[in-house]
Amino acid sequence: MNHVVVVGAGLAGVRSVEALRARGFAGTITLMGEEAHRPYDRPPLSKSVLLGETDSTVVDSDLDALEVDFRPGVAAKGLRPGVVETTEGEVAYDGLVIATGARPVRLRGDGEQHVLRTIDDALALRERLVAGVRVAVIGAGWIGAEVATAAHRAGCEVTVVEAADLPLSQALGAVGGHTARWYEQAGVELRLGVQVASVDHDGLTLADGSRVRADVVVTGVGVRPAVEWLAGSGVELDNGVVTDEHLRTSLPGVVAVGDCAAWWSRRYDRRLRVEHWDTALGAPEVAVAALMGGDAVYDPVPYFWSEQFGHMVQYAGHHDDGNDGERLVLRGDPEGGSRWGACWVRGDGRLAAVLAVNRPRDLLQGRRLIEGGQRLDAVRLADPAVALRDC
Numbered sequence: 123m124n125h126v127v128v129v130g131a132g133l134a135g136v137r138s139v140e141a142l143r144a145r146g147f148a149g150t151i152t153l154m155g156e157e158a159h160r161p162y163d164r165p166p167l168s169k170s171v172l173l174g175e176t177d178s179t180v181v182d183s184d185l186d187a188l189e190v191d192f193r194p195g196v197a198a199k200g201l202r203p204g205v206v207e208t209t210e211g212e213v214a215y216d217g218l219v220i221a222t223g224a225r226p227v228r229l230r231g232d233g234e235q236h237v238l239r240t241i242d243d244a245l246a247l248r249e250r251l252v253a254g255v256r257v258a259v260i261g262a263g264w265i266g267a268e269v270a271t272a273a274h275r276a277g278c279e280v281t282v283v284e285a286a287d288l289p290l291s292q293a294l295g296a297v298g299g300h301t302a303r304w305y306e307q308a309g310v311e312l313r314l315g316v317q318v319a320s321v322d323h324d325g326l327t328l329a330d331g332s333r334v335r336a337d338v339v340v341t342g343v344g345v346r347p348a349v350e351w352l353a354g355s356g357v358e359l360d361n362g363v364v365t366d367e368h369l370r371t372s373l374p375g376v377v378a379v380g381d382c383a384a385w386w387s388r389r390y391d392r393r394l395r396v397e398h399w400d401t402a403l404g405a406p407e408v409a410v411a412a413l414m415g416g417d418a419v420y421d422p423v424p425y426f427w428s429e430q431f432g433h434m435v436q437y438a439g440h441h442d443d444g445n446d447g448e449r450l451v452l453r454g455d456p457e458g459g460s461r462w463g464a465c466w467v468r469g470d471g472r473l474a475a476v477l478a479v480n481r482p483r484d485l486l487q488g489r490r491l492i493e494g495g496q497r498l499d500a501v502r503l504a505d506p507a508v509a510l511r512d513c
């Protein structure tokens with residue numbers, strides 16, 4: 123293998139380059155990304171960047187020392203075995219890493235619609251978040267909650283509309299409902315069970331015909347894997363790039379990592395596609411090992427965090443909300459206290475997932491318990507005074 127091409131210059135892309143060099147790959151590496159920027163971190167975009175605390179989140183990685191042929195502003199348009207077709211001609215490869223991440227979903231309507239995926243998105247939105255401006259945020263998921271936090275701090279008048287009956291319901295099920303009071307306490311209007319029909323010049327039209335007036339609209343309703351360029355390439359696609367447990371795709375010499383990869387999880391016995399920073403950080407090491415002939419397995423306990431309305435929210439694992447005899451155990455009082463959590467416990471007594479609100483130690487210990495697979499005592503789990511590792 124003389125030439126590895128990495129498509130997508132986000133965190134997963136640059137980590138792939140680092141992992142190749144760390145494993146002693148001495149050949150040529152080309153890293154191409156459609157954005158004009160050096161690789162940067164996205165989590166701060168909806169936090170410190172929107173809050174005006176920083177303008178740059180560039181990843182601390184020395185591309186010169188890595189001797190990588192970095193091509194910003196170059197997009198892959200197509201793939202056939204051994205060749206990536208790009209906006210600047212064809213590039214031949216011996217090994218290929220697909221790291222093209224995901225793109226935000228936009229809604230119907232011809233009004234201006236901000237999304238938040240890139241540093242350019244974040245800086246453009248920040249400009250608009252000034253005191254007194256009416257901001258409508260569509261979606262009370264992770265991004266919607268963080269945007270609402272920043273807009274509220276900037277002195278905007280914020281309305282969040284959410285199609286589901288609870289905030290964060292897709293990720294946390296019923297537990298997400300306990301975050302509704304954070305909106306109320308902040309003075310942010312949260313409208314649940316509301317469908318948006320279109321984004322217009324002066325706000326939103328809802329499915330029942332009513333209007334939400336707004337000067338700024340932010341759509342935070344999720345993302346889709348950025349894999350359109352792989353159509354017809356022979357790389358199997360199904361909610362992202364389908365890979366095995368080694369992150370190999372259906373095309374020889376091609377691996378996939380990060381938000382775009384749907385890998386086979388041994389731990390959960392299913393395919394997972396996880397849009398989390400920690401996955402983009404950790405998967406490249408395994409994918410690159412596979413590219414270089416190794417057979418390491420990618421089998422993490424997924425981990426995610428969010429900072430919203432002054433709360434640190436952390437989640438590890440994967441739960442099924444009621445399936446397989448899974449039970450929900452609350453730790454602490456979500457409606458009264460500021461430090462609480464939740465554990466999803468499988469029928470066999472093992473921990474499937476943990477949520478920690480302002481309880482970082484629970485997250486750390488819970489993640490280890492999930493990895494270790496010990497059986498837990500549900501009664502002790504429900505007592506927030508008992509450390510998770512002692513349950």
Ligand code: FAD
Pocket residue numbers: 129130131132133134135154155156157163164165166167168196197198199221222223224238239240265348351379380381382396397398399400402425426427428429
């Ligand atoms: P990306 O970061 O999306 O990078 C992919 C790159 O590929 C992009 O630069 C894209 O332009 C480029 N690309 C796409 N198509 C092509 C093509 N055809 N040719 C060339 N280049 C292409 N995770 C957490 O765990 N905690 C958080 O608090 C958190 N906050 C977040 C806040 C925001 C605003 C966002 C957007 C994400 C957040 N995430 C968070 C998720 C985390 O940032 C992502 O999981 C991570 O960025 C995924 O990295 P990636 O390299 O796989 O994809």
